[in-house]
Amino acid sequence: MLLKKKKGFLQELYLIEIIKGLMITMKNMLFAPKVTIQFPEERRNYSDRYRGMHYLKATNGVENCTACMLCPTVCPAECIHIEAGERPDKEKYPVKFEIDLLRCCFCGMCEEACPKDAIKLSNIYEMSTTYREVYDKQFLLEQRGNK
Amino acid sequence: MPKCIIDGREVEFTPGQNLIEAAKGAGIDIPLFCYHPGLSVVAQCRMCAVEIEKMPKLQTACSTLAAEGMVVKTKSQKTVENQKSVMEFLLANHPLDCPICDKSGECDLQDNSYKHGSAYSRTTEERRTYLDLDMGPVIKKNMNRCIHCTRCIRFGSEIAEIREMVALKRGNNTEITTIDGRPLETDYAGNYADICPTGSLTIKDFRFKKRVWFLEKVPTVCEGCSKGCNMEIHQDNNQIYRCVPRENKEINHYWLCDEGRFNFHYVEREDRLLDPARTKTSGLEVCDWASSIDLAKAALAGKNIAILVGSDLTQEEAAAVLQFKEQHYSQASIYHFGTPGILSTRDDAPEDRILKRKSKTANLNGLEKLGIRGFSKLSADVTGLLIIRGGRATLPADIDGVEKVGIGVFMKDQALMFSVILPGLSFAEKDGTILNYEGREQRIRRALQPPGQAKGLSEILMMWANRKTSHGAA
Numbered sequence: 088m089l090l091k092k093k094k095g096f097l098q099e100l101y102l103i104e105i106i107k108g109l110m111i112t113m114k115n116m117l118f119a120p121k122v123t124i125q126f127p128e129e130r131r132n133y134s135d136r137y138r139g140m141h142y143l144k145a146t147n148g149v150e151n152c153t154a155c156m157l158c159p160t161v162c163p164a165e166c167i168h169i170e171a172g173e174r175p176d177k178e179k180y181p182v183k184f185e186i187d188l189l190r191c192c193f194c195g196m197c198e199e200a201c202p203k204d205a206i207k208l209s210n211i212y213e214m215s216t217t218y219r220e221v222y223d224k225q226f227l228l229e230q231r232g233n234k
Numbered sequence: 235m236p237k238c239i240i241d242g243r244e245v246e247f248t249p250g251q252n253l254i255e256a257a258k259g260a261g262i263d264i265p266l267f268c269y270h271p272g273l274s275v276v277a278q279c280r281m282c283a284v285e286i287e288k289m290p291k292l293q294t295a296c297s298t299l300a301a302e303g304m305v306v307k308t309k310s311q312k313t314v315e316n317q318k319s320v321m322e323f324l325l326a327n328h329p330l331d332c333p334i335c336d337k338s339g340e341c342d343l344q345d346n347s348y349k350h351g352s353a354y355s356r357t358t359e360e361r362r363t364y365l366d367l368d369m370g371p372v373i374k375k376n377m378n379r380c381i382h383c384t385r386c387i388r389f390g391s392e393i394a395e396i397r398e399m400v401a402l403k404r405g406n407n408t409e410i411t412t413i414d415g416r417p418l419e420t421d422y423a424g425n426y427a428d429i430c431p432t433g434s435l436t437i438k439d440f441r442f443k444k445r446v447w448f449l450e451k452v453p454t455v456c457e458g459c460s461k462g463c464n465m466e467i468h469q470d471n472n473q474i475y476r477c478v479p480r481e482n483k484e485i486n487h488y489w490l491c492d493e494g495r496f497n498f499h500y501v502e503r504e505d506r507l508l509d510p511a512r513t514k515t516s517g518l519e520v521c522d523w524a525s526s527i528d529l530a531k532a533a534l535a536g537k538n539i540a541i542l543v544g545s546d547l548t549q550e551e552a553a554a555v556l557q558f559k560e561q562h563y564s565q566a567s568i569y570h571f572g573t574p575g576i577l578s579t580r581d582d583a584p585e586d587r588i589l590k591r592k593s594k595t596a597n598l599n600g601l602e603k604l605g606i607r608g609f610s611k612l613s614a615d616v617t618g619l620l621i622i623r624g625g626r627a628t629l630p631a632d633i634d635g636v637e638k639v640g641i642g643v644f645m646k647d648q649a650l651m652f653s654v655i656l657p658g659l660s661f662a663e664k665d666g667t668i669l670n671y672e673g674r675e676q677r678i679r680r681a682l683q684p685p686g687q688a689k690g691l692s693e694i695l696m697m698w699a700n701r702k703t704s705h706g707a708a
């Protein structure tokens with residue numbers, strides 16, 4: 088059986104407890120270091136390994152990608168679409184390289200599968216747009232994130 | 235049946251079988267490169283070497299016949315060490331091309347390297363390279379990837395009956411090429427790419443189109459001629475990417491001619507008519523199914539009709555047409571057409587000594603068995619023609635001056651001679667049975683969904699029969 092302790096009048100009011108609680112709140116509000124930031128004026132620096140928006144690497148102005156199709160093969164969201172072609176300076180290259188970021192789950196498996204170090208995930212995380220966007224090869228080559 | 239012991243298991247074999255075939259019968263795979271069941275045995279690559287008890291050295295399984303009581307070890311240390319060193323030897327000059335190589339995914343070298351090779355390379359030397367060479371319209375050559383198994387050379391001289399591939403020079407400088415660098419001449423060139431265990435010889439038509447692991451493989455039969463070669467259609471996302479031979483020891487063994495291999499392109503041609511249409515002086519006009527069937531009926535109403543069926547129809551379709559004729563056009567005469575100059579199976583003969591036959595449609599024999607005769611000439615009293623075909627039969631010449639309705643696969647320029655066209659299905663879009671020249675019944679299978687508004691023949695005939703029109707069904 089639970090024994091109820093008899094409380095005095097002041098204790099029954101709970102006023103002291105409320106003031107105690109408020110003091111903790113005030114202490115945290117006024118003196119503790121802040122954990123939030125003033126986005127978008129302030130921005131956080133993410134780790135280099137953060138998996139954000141993709142980009143395509145190029146070496147000496149030539150895209151690294153050889154359209155081997157390993158990234159569309161491994162991609163669990165099936166959001167990469169590549170069409171391969173041939174040109175004089177590169178036996179096999181992607182004529183089309185498109186990523187539908189709305190389907191992407193940012194698992195980073197494409198980056199892991201790539202034998203040419205061509206597809207990378209940058210640390211850009213602001214990807215909301217007001218229209219549905221499929222990023223094409225040109226965009227992916229130009230967007231470099233923080234790299 | 236005699237027995238030998240492979241990897242500790244008793245394995246039955248037929249006398250004359252080599253160890254590779256005997257082991258395969260028991261589900262044991264011996265890695266190999268130069269051996270091909272359809273070609274002579276040269277024992278050149280040494281990949282298949284296995285340990286045999288009471289023999290001092292490893293023996294190549296492809297050139298050793300299985301014998302009663304033989305004890306073979308395919309996984310012993312000696313065998314495995316040999317496989318490892320053969321792989322290292324072959325890869326010493328092999329480029330790291332898999333990402334751009336069309337063979338990747340079905341490459342013997344890749345598979346064997348994965349299963350039996352080492353993941354690391356010890357070589358630092360520059361790799362041997364060869365100049366590029368144009369080998370004609372079918373085959374793309376990249377000799378840097380060649381492992382000198384000579385399968386291609388043997389295919390040329392033994393199967394295609396033309397010696398066009400040769401090995402020049404010796405040792406490390408060996409180069410497989412065509413005589414004088416000439417383009418390939420055989421009509422069976424596609425097979426070079428199929429049998430090449432590496433990506434040295436690949437098909438130009440398929441180049442970079444698709445990675446092979448995305449393809450769905452549908453077993454079917456070629457409709458290119460009356461031989462009835464077995465093949466596979468490889469499709470993805472309702473589009474055919476290539477056709478490859480399917481093994482059938484009774485008919486085509488492991489081979490396919492180029493005509494049959496690339497025949498599928500018409501199925502996806504831009505100018506294929508996919509909607510019911512009628513011709514006007516201004517050209518084709520697309521209609522809906524109901525009104526185009528009315529128009530077709532009206533065009534043939536009151537006419538003296540002949541029905542021409544292409545010998546590329548399946549047995550089921552031809553039977554449906556015969557029934558349709560009995561019920562609705564019993565006065566009409568019916569003939570088959572398909573290849574100019576081939577009126578019956580008597581005219582159908584081998585075109586060469588390999589596979590091809592003269593009848594360029596697959597079901598000539600079947601239609602003849604159904605009692606349909608060949609079409610030679612339009613008789614003078616015929617005033618209306620109902621022409622039904624798949625997509626392969628060549629339309630007969632000299633049929634001008636009569637009203638024509640077409641059912642089947644037609645290109646837009648062909649369509650202009652008809653007053654009404656009802657689009658049907660090609661061989662890749664339907665199931666059915668065909669009889670080859672020897673009377674062998676084989677199934678063709680649907681690989682694609684019907685494109686556009688095209689419909690199966692029995693459905694079209696049913697709509698035709700069931701539709702009441704003001705002209706009154708004939």
Ligand code: SF4
Pocket residue numbers: 158161162163164165166167186190191192193194195196197198
């Ligand atoms: S991150 Fe994952 S889901 Fe996104 S494209 Fe790459 S593999 Fe596909």
Ligand code: SF4
Pocket residue numbers: 151152153154155156157158159169197200201202203204205206333
């Ligand atoms: S895995 Fe790399 S090289 Fe291959 S297609 Fe993707 S980005 Fe290109």
Ligand code: SF4
Pocket residue numbers: 328329330331332333335336337338339341342343344379431432433434
């Ligand atoms: S031949 Fe085979 S191992 Fe060589 S690059 Fe092509 S896929 Fe890779």
Ligand code: SF4
Pocket residue numbers: 379380381382383384385386387410429430431432434435
């Ligand atoms: S081209 Fe292919 S089939 Fe011919 S020898 Fe080289 S690897 Fe063998």
Ligand code: FES
Pocket residue numbers: 265266267268269276277278279280281282283294295296297
């Ligand atoms: S397969 Fe036996 S030596 Fe090549």
